[in-house]
Amino acid sequence: MPIDRFRERAGADDRYAAIAAQMLYGQSTIPETSSPGYDLILRSSDLTNRHGFALFAADLSAAAADGLALRFVDPDAPEGLVLYTVRMARPSLAAGDTLAGYDPVAAAVAVPAGDTPAAEAPEGFEMQPGDGVIHLRWPPGEPGQAFTAFRLERRDGTAGAFQPLHTAPLASITTAEQPFVVFSDSTAQNYRRYTYRLVGLDAFGGASAPAELVAMARDLTPPPAPAMTRTTHVRESTVQIEWSPADGPPAPDLRGYRVGVSGHPDGPFLYAEELLSTSARSATDSRAVSGEPNYYTVAAVDTAGNAAPALAMFVQLVDSVGPSVPTRLAYEARALEGREGLVTLRWRVPPEPDLYGFRVYRANERTHAFALDSRDLVQDTTYADTLDIQTLTRAIYYRVVALDRNYNPSDTTAVIRVVLPDIVPPTAPVFYDATPTDSTVALAWFLSPSEDVARQILRRAVEPDTTWDDLATLRPTDSLYTDRAVVRGTRYRYTLVAVDSTGLFSDPATPVQARPYDTGLRPRIAGLHAEPTDSGARLTWQALPGGDFWYVVYRSDNPDAPLRRVANTQQTAEFAERLAPGIYRYAVQVLHRDGGASPLSDPATVEVVARRRP
Numbered sequence: 240m241p242i243d244r245f246r247e248r249a250g251a252d253d254r255y256a257a258i259a260a261q262m263l264y265g266q267s268t269i270p271e272t273s274s275p276g277y278d279l280i281l282r283s284s285d286l287t288n289r290h291g292f293a294l295f296a297a298d299l300s301a302a303a304a305d306g307l308a309l310r311f312v313d314p315d316a317p318e319g320l321v322l323y324t325v326r327m328a329r330p331s332l333a334a335g336d337t338l339a340g341y342d343p344v345a346a347a348v349a350v351p352a353g354d355t356p357a358a359e360a361p362e363g364f365e366m367q368p369g370d371g372v373i374h375l376r377w378p379p380g381e382p383g384q385a386f387t388a389f390r391l392e393r394r395d396g397t398a399g400a401f402q403p404l405h406t407a408p409l410a411s412i413t414t415a416e417q418p419f420v421v422f423s424d425s426t427a428q429n430y431r432r433y434t435y436r437l438v439g440l441d442a443f444g445g446a447s448a449p450a451e452l453v454a455m456a457r458d459l460t461p462p463p464a465p466a467m468t469r470t471t472h473v474r475e476s477t478v479q480i481e482w483s484p485a486d487g488p489p490a491p492d493l494r495g496y497r498v499g500v501s502g503h504p505d506g507p508f509l510y511a512e513e514l515l516s517t518s519a520r521s522a523t524d525s526r527a528v529s530g531e532p533n534y535y536t537v538a539a540v541d542t543a544g545n546a547a548p549a550l551a552m553f554v555q556l557v558d559s560v561g562p563s564v565p566t567r568l569a570y571e572a573r574a575l576e577g578r579e580g581l582v583t584l585r586w587r588v589p590p591e592p593d594l595y596g597f598r599v600y601r602a603n604e605r606t607h608a609f610a611l612d613s614r615d616l617v618q619d620t621t622y623a624d625t626l627d628i629q630t631l632t633r634a635i636y637y638r639v640v641a642l643d644r645n646y647n648p649s650d651t652t653a654v655i656r657v658v659l660p661d662i663v664p665p666t667a668p669v670f671y672d673a674t675p676t677d678s679t680v681a682l683a684w685f686l687s688p689s690e691d692v693a694r695q696i697l698r699r700a701v702e703p704d705t706t707w708d709d710l711a712t713l714r715p716t717d718s719l720y721t722d723r724a725v726v727r728g729t730r731y732r733y734t735l736v737a738v739d740s741t742g743l744f745s746d747p748a749t750p751v752q753a754r755p756y757d758t759g760l761r762p763r764i765a766g767l768h769a770e771p772t773d774s775g776a777r778l779t780w781q782a783l784p785g786g787d788f789w790y791v792v793y794r795s796d797n798p799d800a801p802l803r804r805v806a807n808t809q810q811t812a813e814f815a816e817r818l819a820p821g822i823y824r825y826a827v828q829v830l831h832r833d834g835g836a837s838p839l840s841d842p843a844t845v846e847v848v849a850r851r852r853p
Contacts, residue, residue, distance in 0.1 A: 245306040254407075255300035259307050262293040298387035298442045299408055310443075322349045358447035361386065361439045363419075366452055370459035373427045375435060376419040377450075379411040386411050386439035386447065391422055394434050397453060401436050408440055427456040461547035462490035462539045470535050470554035473523065478554050481521040482537045492541040493517050499536045500526050504551045508536055529558045530593020530644030561647035563589035565597065565620075565639050568652045574660035580628035582657055585621050586639055593643045599624075602636045605654055609638060616642070628659045633691050635659060664743040665689035668735045673751040680722040680731060680753045686715070687737040687745060694738050698747070702730040730754040761829055763837035764790070764812075769825050769845035775818035776845045778825055782812035787832040790814075793839065795824045802826055802839070820849040 242264050249256030269281045297304040304310030313321075325346045367374040380386050388408035392401035404424060411420055427433060432455050439447035463485030471479045480498055496515040499508030515522055527533045534551040565586040572582045584599065596616035600609035601624070612624060626635065635657045641649040665687045672683040686692070692715040698707040699722070711720060715737075725731060732752045737745040766781035778792065792814050793802035802824065808814055814827075824844050829837040 248305055249300075249302040253300055253302050255296040256302040256306060259293050259296040259300070259303035262289040262296070263307060295387070295410070299440065316350075320349055320351050357445065358386075358439060358441055360448040360450040361389065361437050362450070364435075364437050364450040364452055366435070366454040368454060368456050369423075371425065371427065371429060371456055373424045373433065373435075373454045373456050374421070375424065375437075375454075376421045377437060378419055379413050380439065387442055388440045389420060390438045390440060390446070392436045392438075393424065394436075396432050397434050401434075427454075429456045429458050431455060458492070458541070458543040459545060461545035462493045462541045463487070464547035465496065465537050465539055465549045467535070467537065467549045467552040470552045472527070472554055472556050475525075476527045476529065476556070477523055477525045478527045478533070478535065478556075479521060479523050480535050480537060480552075482549060483520065485539070489517065490539070490541060492543065494540050494542050495519070496522075497538050497540055497546065498522050498524050499538060499548065500524060501534050501536075501551065502528070502532050504534045504553070506536075506551075508534075508538075508548065508551075510538065510546075514540060527554065527556055528592050529556050529560075530591075530595065558593070558643065558645045559647060561649045562591040562594050562641045562643050564650045565589060565641050565652055568637075568639060568655050570637070570655060570657045572657055572660055574628060574662055575625070578627050578629040578662075580626050580660045580662075582624045582626060582635070582637075582659075583621060584624070584637060584639070584655075586652070588620050589641050589649065591643060593645075595642050595644045595646070597622075598640045598642065598648075600638050600640070600651070603632060605636050605656070607636075609636070612637070626659065628661075629663055633659060633661070661691065661739060661741040661743060665692050665737040665739045665745045667745040668695065668737055668748045670733070670735065670748055670751045673733065673753040675725075675753040675755045677727055677755055677758045678723065678725065680725055680733075680755060682720045682722065682733055682751070684718055684735060684748065686718055689737065689739060689745075691739040691741070692737045693740045696736050696738060698734050698736070700732045700750075702732065702752075707734065725755045727755045727757045757833075757835065759835045761788075761831055761835045761837040764827050764829060764840045767825065767827055767840045767843045769823070769843035771845055771847050772815065773850060775816050776823060776825075776847055777813070777815040778827070778843065779813045780827055780840065782810070783829060785810070788829050791828045791830055793826045793828065797822055798824050798844065800824075802842075818847045820847050822846045 242260065245256070245260050249260070267282070267285055269285050272278055272281075293307055294309075297307050297309045301310060311323075313323075361377055361380060364375070364377045367376075375391070377389075388410050390408055391404045393404050394401045404422070409420060409422060413420060424433075424435075432453060434451060434453050436449045436451050438449050441447070465482045465484050467480070467482050469481040473479055482496070494514065495517055496519055497510045497513070498515070499506075499510040501508040509526070511524065522537075524535065533554050533556065535554060536548045536551045538546040538548040540546045565588065567587040569585050570582060571585075572580060574580050586597075588594065596618040597613070597620075598611060599613040599617060599622050601612040602609040613622060636654050637657060638654050639652045666689050668687050669685045670682065671685060672681070674681040682697075694715060695713040695717060696709055697711045697713060697720055699710040700707050710722065710733075713720065722731070722733075730752055731754065732750045734750045735748040762783070764780045764783065768779050770777055789810065790808045790812070791804060792806045792808065794805045795802045806814060806816070822844065824842050826839040826842045828839050
């Protein structure tokens with residue numbers, strides 16, 4: 240649009256039309272330099288800036304948009320959907336120029352005829368109250384709801400007319416670091432309620448539906464801080480705190496004081512719930528922790544809840560009480576490579592907050608003096624100890640002591656007995672006697688001196704065989720055994736091994752040998768019975784099992800006469816002979832071919848009477 244018409248269309252107070260006219264027709268203020276290339280860069284930057292300001296002015300002023308040929312109003316639009324195209328004016332051609340590649344259509348858009356509804360209210364409108372100020376912010380808008388600028392208004396309370404808070408629209412300018420449009424109302428009075436209304440302005444100069452919120456500034460200024468004067472440890476966790484108020488007259492809204500404690504001079508502080516009066520200058524607190532650093536402060540609190548703490552002051556607690564005894568002491572032991580074993584102790588930590596660490600003590604016997612095993616203070620609830628386990632000692636003993644930060648010790652834990660991994664077999668027993676009889680072999684030995692023997696295994700070999708067979712499994716305290724499953728004249732060899740609780744076997748004991756001997760005495764017969772016959776006497780007895788033996792019969796002619804051998808029988812268990820009348824006494828003996836003989840049987844007596852002639 241020519242500059243003259245620009246001036247006619249725009250009002251005198253339309254600053255944005257003036258901006259647009261300046262951007263379109265104003266002279267460049269970029270000076271020329273001696274470098275054509277640099278001049279080109281400066282002119283390009285100037286045109287880019289002009290273009291941006293012109294587009295912004297067109298969004299905020301219809302006259303500016305008209306003057307820049309960026310707006311068209313169709314008062315006679317037909318019903319229905321209307322297609323509009325925007326064409327660029329035909330350029331003037333210099334001599335030799337052509338229109339090759341020129342497309343006159345710059346843009347096309349389909350628009351439904353009729354009134355266009357107002358845009359929806361801006362979203363994300365929120366506030367942050369301050370002291371005498373209310374901070375407002377909102378996003379520029381989501382895609383499809385982007386606004387060029389905004390209008391912000393305010394009214395007192397929730398009724399009455401809204402008044403603008405600015406003379407120019409608020410531009411929708413954001414960055415990656417600040418993705419919100421921000422406005423701070425510094426004319427707000429504390430504790431006075433305000434209603435704010437935000438309206439978005441689009442590229443056509445149209446206004447959106449308003450977004451509203453209610454906000455109120457509040458007092459955020461704390462009263463002057465007091466000054467700490469003294470902290471005194473009274474007893475256990477109780478501390479007395481003293482302070483003085485701030486110089487000058489007290490703040491009119493001072494409500495009282497609160498005592499805070501922390502483990503660090505810069506806090507954070509844990510404040511007591513009790514609010515002390517404005518006249519208080521001392522207080523006692525029982526929240527100090529023994530063994531920990533304790534810093535105290537006093538904060539002045541006003542009616543709005545704002546607090547101003549004094550510089551913190553340290554208090555030293557006198558601590559002479561040790562922590563509780565560690566509980567649930569337990570262990571795990573396992574063998575490593577070679578001669579070493581690993582013992583891991585575990586226990587439950589005491590509840591005291593000033594606990595600093597533990598010391599571990601060890602002894603070879605429960606009744607021995609315990610020596611410190613942990614060189615450094617143990618600051619965990621586990622402890623690993625490496626030991627030489629190739630030893631006959633089967634157990635080691637431990638106990639644990641807890642210490643607080645003042646190195647006050649607890650009582651010791653109960654002693655725990657740790658059974659070491661067993662890699663050493665027991666020592667072999669030693670035989671000292673092997674006595675044979677005709678039917679047994681009696682063995683005696685010295686026990687293994689190892690403490691962990693669980694059982695003994697007695698083994699036997701029967702000559703000429705050299706294979707050892709397990710004969711008996713014995714208790715660890717048995718030192719005698721009688722072998723009754725023997726045969727006379729057979730030589731037997733015996734050895735013994737000790738087995739410990741982990742299944743390790745000792746070396747075999749040095750073998751001993753024995754052979755049951757033959758006494759020559761054989762079992763005698765039983766059941767000898769004598770009865771008279773018509774011509775003499777007849778004997779019977781219980782027969783022995785078959786074997787290489789025979790029976791021998793003895794007789795005496797009267798009860799007082801000695802017995803004399805009268806006959807041999809083979810293996811027949813009876814005998815008869817002719818005898819004169821009289822009283823006879825009989826006995827029977829068994830003779831074996833190997834030279835053995837039985838004792839005489841119990842005697843049997845028979846009376847033979849004379850037979851009467853008819």
